[in-house]
Amino acid sequence: MARHVLVTGGAGYIGSHACKALAKAGYVPVTYDSLVTGWRDAVKFGPLEEGDLSDRARLDEVFARWQPVAVMHFAALSLVGESMKNPGLYWRHNVLSSLTLIEAACAAGCLDFVFSSTCATYGDQDGVILNEATTQAPINAYGGSKQAIEMILRDFEASHGLRSVIFRYFNVAGADPDGEVGEFHRPETHLVPLMLDAIDGKRPALTVFGSDYPTKDGTCIRDYVHVSDLVDAHVLGLQWLEAGKGSDVFCLGSGTGFSVREVIAQSRAVTNREVPIVEGSRRPGDAAVLVSGSTKAIRDLGWAPKRSDLATMIADAWRWHQSGHYER
Numbered sequence: 001m002a003r004h005v006l007v008t009g010g011a012g013y014i015g016s017h018a019c020k021a022l023a024k025a026g027y028v029p030v031t032y033d034s035l036v037t038g039w040r041d042a043v044k045f046g047p048l049e050e051g052d053l054s055d056r057a058r059l060d061e062v063f064a065r066w067q068p069v070a071v072m073h074f075a076a077l078s079l080v081g082e083s084m085k086n087p088g089l090y091w092r093h094n095v096l097s098s099l100t101l102i103e104a105a106c107a108a109g110c111l112d113f114v115f116s117s118t119c120a121t122y123g124d125q126d127g128v129i130l131n132e133a134t135t136q137a138p139i140n141a142y143g144g145s146k147q148a149i150e151m152i153l154r155d156f157e158a159s160h161g162l163r164s165v166i167f168r169y170f171n172v173a174g175a176d177p178d179g180e181v182g183e184f185h186r187p188e189t190h191l192v193p194l195m196l197d198a199i200d201g202k203r204p205a206l207t208v209f210g211s212d213y214p215t216k217d218g219t220c221i222r223d224y225v226h227v228s229d230l231v232d233a234h235v236l237g238l239q240w241l242e243a244g245k246g247s248d249v250f251c252l253g254s255g256t257g258f259s260v261r262e263v264i265a266q267s268r269a270v271t272n273r274e275v276p277i278v279e280g281s282r283r284p285g286d287a288a289v290l291v292s293g294s295t296k297a298i299r300d301l302g303w304a305p306k307r308s309d310l311a312t313m314i315a316d317a318w319r320w321h322q323s324g325h326y327e328r
C-alpha cells in the first residue's frame with residue numbers, strides 16, 4: 001500500500017526537494033500548497049492538493065482522501081526583514097495556519113509530524129555554536145513565530161500523542177544536482193540567488209547588508225547547508241518517528257560559518273565572474289553570527305551531509321540558475 005506523506009509547501013524551494021527525497025525513499029508525497037509563493041511546475045513527484053492552511057474543511061478533506069502516514073510541514077512565511085516590518089502577518093499566518101494543520105492532523109489520527117523550524121529561534125548568541133540545548137531567544141517575529149509552533153507541537157504531544165521531529169536550520173542553499181527542482185522565489189531576497197542574479201546582469205548589483213558587524217570582515221556570518229542534504233535529514237526524521245523513537249529536536253548545519261564576503265569570493269571562484277556589489281546598511285532583525293552544529297543529527301539520525309561545502313552549493317545553484325525557472 002502506498003505510504004502517503006502530506007507535504008505542506010511542497011511547491012516551494014525546500015518542500016519540492018523534500019518531495020523528491022520522499023519519492024526516492026518509497027513514499028508518495030502529497031503536496032498541500034496555496035501556490036501563493038509556490039510553483040505548480042515544482043510539483044513533480046506526487047499529487048498536488050491546492051489549498052490554504054487556514055482552511056480546516058479543506059485540510060480535513062485532504063487527510064480523509066490520502067490517509068497520510070505523516071506530515072512534513074514546510075509552508076510558512078520566512079523572511080526575517082519582512083517579519084520585522086509586519087510582525088502581525090508572521091504571528092497570524094505562521095502560528096494560526098500551523099495550529100489549524102496540527103489540529104486537523106490530530107483529528108485525522110495522523111500523529112507523526114516533521115517540522116521545519118529555524119536557528120532564528122535562537123536570536124543573537126554572540127558567536128556561540130548553536131545546538132539543541134541552546135536557549136531560544138528570537139530577535140525577530142519570524143523566529144518568534146517558529147518557536148511558538150514548536151511549543152504548540154509539545155502541547156499537542158501531551159494532549160493528543162502527536163510525535164514530532166523538529167529541525168532547526170538556517171541558510172539553505174544549492175539546488176537538486178539533477179536539475180529537476182531548484183530555488184526560485186519571487187520576490188527574491190536570499191543571498192545566493194541574488195548574488196547569481198548580479199553576476200549574470202539580471203540585477204545591477206548585490207547590496208551587502210552591513211559591514212560593521214563584530215565579525216572578522218564586518219559582514220554577517222551564516223551556516224549554509226545544501227538543500228539536498230537538508231531534505232535527506234527530513235526523511236531520516238520521518239523514519240525515526242516511524243520506528244517509534246519519539247519526539248526530538250535536531251539542528252542542521254555544516255558547523256562552519258561563512259561571512260557574506262566569503263560567500264561572494266566563493267561565487268567569484270565558482271562562476272569565474274565578477275560580483276558587482278554595493279555596501280548597504282544593516283537589515284533589521286539580522287543576528288551577527290548564526291552557526292549551527294549538527295553533531296546530534298549525524299550521531300543519532302545517521303545523517304551524512306554530502307554536498308554542504310560552499311563551492312558545491314554555489315555550483316549547483318549556478319547550474320540551476322542558468323537552466324531556466326518555473327512558470328505557474
Ligand code: UDP
Binds near residue numbers: 170220
Ligand atoms: N544578505 C545581504 N544582501 C542581500 C541578501 C542577504 O548581504 O541582498 C545577507 C543577510 O544580511 C544575511 C545573509 O546575507 O547575513 C543571508 O541572508 P538571507 O536573506 O539569504 O538568509 P537569512 O539569513 O535571512 O535566512
